[in-house]
Each structure stands twice: as structure tokens, then as C-alpha cells.
Amino acid sequence: MAHYLVDGIVLRSYKLGETDRILHILSPNLGLVRGVAKGVRKPGSRFGGRLEPYGHVSVQMYEGRSLDTVTQVELITPNVGVREDWVASACAATMAEACDKLAQQGERATGMFLLLKDSLSVLAAGPNRPAAVLDAFLLRLAALEGFRPSLDTCITCGSTTDIAAFHVGGGVLCSRDTPADLQRISHEALAALTLLAEGDWTTIAQDDAPLPRSVASLVRAYLSHHLATTLKAWESVPR
Structure with missing residues (x-):
């Protein structure tokens, strides 16, 4: 049995018994x-509010047989x-759920x-477009996980001209290859998707102009296709 240190972000927590909580933490190293x-749910717990979801924490853990x-x-x-x-909380919950599913x-x-x-730092600052921050996060997460959508090259023929549609299987299609x-x-x-995937956070978060309504649907369809599931927390994100 040994202690070890975890630097990470609390993704979620849920009740265990009468006073405990199970935590899921995303660590860069682990x-x-x-x-x-x-005992975290007892009045006066020494952990207090330090283990709330979306907080960045440094946690010392003790190895156990089944659960540390x-x-x-x-x-x-x-x-x-x-x-x-x-x-912002609904957006963060969706981000955390995606990480919880993908992290190993x-x-x-x-x-x-x-x-x-x-992304959480941007949300905490009070963005004008929190849902856009979520969509940007999801597209960038997709890229990290190896399923970056092609946004400038037809996924069938490689053409970079006459882009006509977006397919959840991999990205854009030219007019000749669009069913x-x-x-x-x-x-x-298309410009909005490119901004979300590659643009700076300030523009994404603080621009007052709403994104085209189809963008959120395309991001959701793309992620759902590649994750083979729909994120439950998505349902609480207003559009």
C-alpha cells in the first residue's frame, strides 16, 4: 500500500453510502x-468544498484493494x-462527460x-457564447482523439473547391461527391466550424454574433457518431 499524488480536474462525483463520495478525476499523467x-458529506468535513466538480485540485491518494x-x-x-x-455548468458537465468517456x-x-x-477557464470568465465554447472544446477533443473533421478538403476525392456538405463520417464533401x-x-x-476548431478562445467566447443554428447540430451529430453514444449532459445545454 502506498500514497501517491494526483494533479487533476474533478470530472464528477456521486454518492457512496451515507457520507462518502466517489470521484472521477482527469490527470495529465495518470x-x-x-x-x-x-466522510466528505458529513457536516464540517475536512475536505469542505474542495472536491466540487470542475475544480483543479492536487489530491493525495492512498492505494486500496478495490478503490483508492x-x-x-x-x-x-x-x-x-x-x-x-x-x-456554463451545463456546458462544463458535457465537457466532463466526454472526458470521462474517453480518458483511460x-x-x-x-x-x-x-x-x-x-476551456473551463474561459467558461469561468463569463463568456457571451458559452455553448460555442463547448462546441469548440468538443471539436478540439475530437482532434486529440484522432477523429479530427476535415473542414477544407473533400473526404472522398480530396478536392478543396466547391465544398457543399458536411458528413458525420469525417468532414466536408464537394458538390460532386455529396449524396x-x-x-x-x-x-x-462552414466558417463557424473552422473558427470553433482552430480559432482563438477570445473570439469564440466573446463575440456577440450568434453562430448559425446548424453548427451546434453538426457538432453534436459528429461527436455522437464517433463516440457511438450521445452525451446525456447535452440535453441541458440551451441553444
Whole structure:
């Protein structure tokens, strides 16, 4: 049995018994870490509010037979602004759910951790377009996980001209390769997808102009296709 240190972001927690909580933490070095915080739901718990979802923490864990135990917690960045705003919280919950599904125990997840850390920081600052921050996060997460959508080259023939549609299987199609039953994509929607996938966070978060309504649907369809599931937290994100 040994102690070890986990630097990470709390993705979720849920009740265990009458006073404990199970935690899922995303660590850059250890990937997905699961552990139990004993007595955390008791009044006056020494962990207090330091293990709330979306907080960046440094946690000391003690190895157990089936589940490791939290013994010490240092709160690095609370991201309180995320939890206090219901729209930002819904977006963060969707980000966390995606990471929880994709991160693996014992496997490095540096890119995923840094992406989540940056995205939560943007949400905590009170963006004008929190849902756009979520969509940008998801497209960039897709790229990290090896299923980056092609947004400038037809996925069938390689053409970079006459882009006409977006296919959830991999990205854009030119007009020649677009099936008759596939909805066309507007220049505005394609530009918005490119901004979300590659643009700077300030423009994505603070621009007052709404994104084309089709963009969120395309991002959702693309992620659902490649994850082979729909993120439950998506349902609470207003559009």
C-alpha cells in the first residue's frame, strides 16, 4: 500500500453510502483516476468544498484493494464561476462527460487535461457564447482523439473547391461527391466550424454574433457518431 499524488480536474462525483463520495478525476499523467472521499458529506468535513466538480485540485491518494482513498486535498483553481452559472455548468458537465468517456486509467492525457483546463477557464470568465465554447472544446477533443473533421478538403476525392456538405463520417464533401439526400452546408456554417476548431478562445467566447443554428447540430451529430453514444449532459445545454 502506498500514497501517491494526483494533479487533476474533478470530472464528477456521486454518492457512496451515507457520507462518502466517489470521484472521477482527469490527470495529465495518470489519465482517469477514480477514488473515494470518505466522510466528505458529513457536516464540517475536512475536505469542505474542495472536491466540487470542475475544480483543479492536487489530491493525495492512498492505494486500496478495490478503490483508492483521498487523504489530502489542495484546491488550485476552484472555477466557482462555472458552477454558479447554470448555462456554463451545463456546458462544463458535457465537457466532463466526454472526458470521462474517453480518458483511460493509467494512460497519459496531457492534451485532454490542458484542453479541459483552458476551456473551463474561459467558461469561468463569463463568456457571451458559452455553448460555442463547448462546441469548440468538443471539436478540439475530437482532434486529440484522432477523429479530427476535415473542414477544407473533400473526404472522398480530396478536392478543396466547391465544398457543399458536411458528413458525420469525417468532414466536408464537394458538390460532386455529396449524396442527394445530404443537407448542404452554408458558407457561414462552414466558417463557424473552422473558427470553433482552430480559432482563438477570445473570439469564440466573446463575440456577440450568434453562430448559425446548424453548427451546434453538426457538432453534436459528429461527436455522437464517433463516440457511438450521445452525451446525456447535452440535453441541458440551451441553444
